[in-house]
Amino acid sequence: MKLKSTVALTASVILAAGTLASCSSAEDPTPTETSGTGSTTETAAFPTQWEDEITIDVFDGLANYMGMQSGWFAKVVKDKFNMNLNIIAPNVAGGGDTLYNTRVAAGDLGDLIVTDKGERMEELIQGGLLLDMSEYYPAMENVAVFDQAVEKLNDGTGGIYATPTSVSSILPTEPSEGLDPTFGPFIRWDLYKELGYPEISTLEDLLPILKDMQDLEPKAENGQNVYALSLFKDWDGNMMVTGKQPTCFYGFDEIGFVLAKADGSEYQSILDSDSEYIRTMRFYYEANQLGLVDPESTTQNYDTLWSKFQNGQVLFSWWPWLGQSAYNTADHMAEGKGFEIAPLEDMQVFSYGAEAYGGKQVIAIGSQAEDPERIAAFVDWLYSAEGTYMNNSQTMGAAGPEGLTWEVGASGEPELTEFGQAVFLDGDATVPEEWGGGGYIDGTSTLNVSAVLPNDTDTTTGYPFSYKFWPSYQALVETPLSEDWSAEMGGAATTMDYLRDNDKLLVAPGASFVVPTDTSEIETLRNQIKAIVVQYSWQMVFAKDDAQFESLLSELQSTADGLGYQQVLEVDMANAQAQNDARVAIAAEFSE
Numbered sequence: 001m002k003l004k005s006t007v008a009l010t011a012s013v014i015l016a017a018g019t020l021a022s023c024s025s026a027e028d029p030t031p032t033e034t035s036g037t038g039s040t041t042e043t044a045a046f047p048t049q050w051e052d053e054i055t056i057d058v059f060d061g062l063a064n065y066m067g068m069q070s071g072w073f074a075k076v077v078k079d080k081f082n083m084n085l086n087i088i089a090p091n092v093a094g095g096g097d098t099l100y101n102t103r104v105a106a107g108d109l110g111d112l113i114v115t116d117k118g119e120r121m122e123e124l125i126q127g128g129l130l131l132d133m134s135e136y137y138p139a140m141e142n143v144a145v146f147d148q149a150v151e152k153l154n155d156g157t158g159g160i161y162a163t164p165t166s167v168s169s170i171l172p173t174e175p176s177e178g179l180d181p182t183f184g185p186f187i188r189w190d191l192y193k194e195l196g197y198p199e200i201s202t203l204e205d206l207l208p209i210l211k212d213m214q215d216l217e218p219k220a221e222n223g224q225n226v227y228a229l230s231l232f233k234d235w236d237g238n239m240m241v242t243g244k245q246p247t248c249f250y251g252f253d254e255i256g257f258v259l260a261k262a263d264g265s266e267y268q269s270i271l272d273s274d275s276e277y278i279r280t281m282r283f284y285y286e287a288n289q290l291g292l293v294d295p296e297s298t299t300q301n302y303d304t305l306w307s308k309f310q311n312g313q314v315l316f317s318w319w320p321w322l323g324q325s326a327y328n329t330a331d332h333m334a335e336g337k338g339f340e341i342a343p344l345e346d347m348q349v350f351s352y353g354a355e356a357y358g359g360k361q362v363i364a365i366g367s368q369a370e371d372p373e374r375i376a377a378f379v380d381w382l383y384s385a386e387g388t389y390m391n392n393s394q395t396m397g398a399a400g401p402e403g404l405t406w407e408v409g410a411s412g413e414p415e416l417t418e419f420g421q422a423v424f425l426d427g428d429a430t431v432p433e434e435w436g437g438g439g440y441i442d443g444t445s446t447l448n449v450s451a452v453l454p455n456d457t458d459t460t461t462g463y464p465f466s467y468k469f470w471p472s473y474q475a476l477v478e479t480p481l482s483e484d485w486s487a488e489m490g491g492a493a494t495t496m497d498y499l500r501d502n503d504k505l506l507v508a509p510g511a512s513f514v515v516p517t518d519t520s521e522i523e524t525l526r527n528q529i530k531a532i533v534v535q536y537s538w539q540m541v542f543a544k545d546d547a548q549f550e551s552l553l554s555e556l557q558s559t560a561d562g563l564g565y566q567q568v569l570e571v572d573m574a575n576a577q578a579q580n581d582a583r584v585a586i587a588a589e590f591s592e
Helices: 003-017 071-081 098-105 119-126 147-153 189-194 206-216 241-250 276-289 302-310 320-327 330-334 372-382 385-395 418-426 471-476 480-488 495-501 520-541 546-562 565-591
Strands: 054-060 083-088 112-116 186-188 252-255 258-261 267-269 339-341 349-355 361-365 406-408 414-416 505-510
Touching: 071 083, 071 372, 071 385, 112 119, 112 372, 119 361, 186 189, 186 206, 186 320, 189 206, 189 480, 206 276, 241 252, 241 276, 241 349, 252 565, 258 565, 267 565, 276 520, 276 546, 302 320, 320 339, 330 418, 330 480, 339 480, 339 495, 361 372, 372 385, 414 418, 414 471, 418 471, 495 505, 505 565, 520 546, 520 565, 546 565
Parallel strands: 054 083, 054 112, 349 505
Antiparallel strands: 112 361, 186 339, 252 258, 258 267, 406 414
């Protein structure tokens, strides 16, 4: 029996008993609705208006912004729910799990919670910090579309304590990313073209090419120095984050201190001298010796780096959503300038398969929330078509608000408005006052989590939520840049087409695997070791010569071993194998 049916039956019994008390300040619903007020009705539905303005605390483990949500997304939420979002972001607060532990100890993590599933979710349930949403689930029609994933997530909990993220109707063996993978060696194609499209056999072969590209354009239009590579520190974790990215060009992704290949064929310790991670360290070291690495890399954050990409001060990007999003404006592409993926002959780019039962994070309501019904309505809206368009706009993955950035054209197909073209082709635009004003990008959702994947299909239009799939958009971006790239890449229309056609893509089936929480002993060891790994990684990149690089590597390996690295590595290797087992199982399940 489907979860929704079970919960609906339970809820109707409770409603009939008249035991539900309203926590909402909403206006009375119509006679055919119920809003959790204790009334017995034929159908469940949330109110369409909310009388009193409220502000809720959103504890969001993925957010990169802390403070009040502002801009057009804030106005949409205010108009629909009379609600303001106060984002509490441990990523910004710093101190690892300090903020989380402090709030858990106080018994109130937040009114709305975005956190990891698995042991963390279980910990919060056992601690009484999450609300059982069973009372509101009959009205959550948008969430119920993904009932199977909800059922899987809440299996064994005795209720509905969270909803899964990144859900979709896409098979787990298919890429979840869309037209571009998450990772890839993206370079300033116009400069590469100017060099005559030199052959790139391996990652290391990029170095002399990047050197020549930097020599071609040593200064940006703003007069600042141009560097082939510019790094940043604020996302470092178990390792140097920019050190891990090129390993994904060869089919690997991280799980603790292990690099695991998407097809389960290989597992590496990141500190092995011949690992892909150490290969990247050598790559950056060699690049720095050639003068290719921005000397401000050790002190700048991601926001500063983004600005440098916008200004044309960086020539290489690990992600399409950095280089292309920041630099590939309509004007630049019309001039033939912009980032495109480079044809590394030996690459097999890692791709995340669509998560059959949702991603690694969940959305939940805090048990101390004063207006849980309204928050449940907001959560349900995040899974609606409208919510998917708007919430997923933070990564430019979805098209944003209908009527502002896009509309259904005379042909019946979705297309960007003039404003939408300014945002997505030129990089930003000022939002009309009736939509809240301010810059569009500044006003996007700061939740930084997808309830529904943006490349899933909107059944009302028949096209994906992501504007990049729309024929109208693809016609817009047929520029001298894209035409030249396509011609050089064998006629490929998109990055994914090129990778698939040339056997350069490795998809890790979306198994919704969650890494078990470390024991307190392993957690303590890991925290000590990762600090050393990050510290020495940066030192190796900026080593003065080969001898110092090798000395630092040897010292890192011995120091890490002395801190218990092998003990933690054993745990990570076991988790990597379990993850692959889950991937094999989900691929087999959906192939049937």
